[in-house]
Amino acid sequence: MRTLLYALVSATVVALSGPALAKDKLTVYTYESFTADWGPGPVVKKAFEAECGCDVEFISVADGVALLNRVRLE
Incomplete structure (x- = not known):
């Protein structure tokens, strides 16, 4: 009984720790x-990824109007 309980608790901890181990993602809108x-x-x-330990994604557009419209859509 104790072994079964230990196995269930261990499986739950492993299953729930997946999102905690995932890297954060920073989205930057730019030219x-x-x-x-x-x-x-x-x-x-x-440099930023090395400093903060996250993934940086750049979303680039041609000009300021397109940048504003893209941000408004999201």
Whole structure:
């Protein structure tokens, strides 16, 4: 009986700890020039991910109007 209870508790802890172990995701809306290979985006992303331990996702658009519309849609 004790072994069964231990197994059930262990399985529950493992099942519930999955989301806690997942990395947080930070979404950044920005201009295309920031995320381009020659822009500062890739360097900033790498440094920020190392500092905060999260995944950074850039969503880039062409101009400010498109950026505002994209944020409003989400």
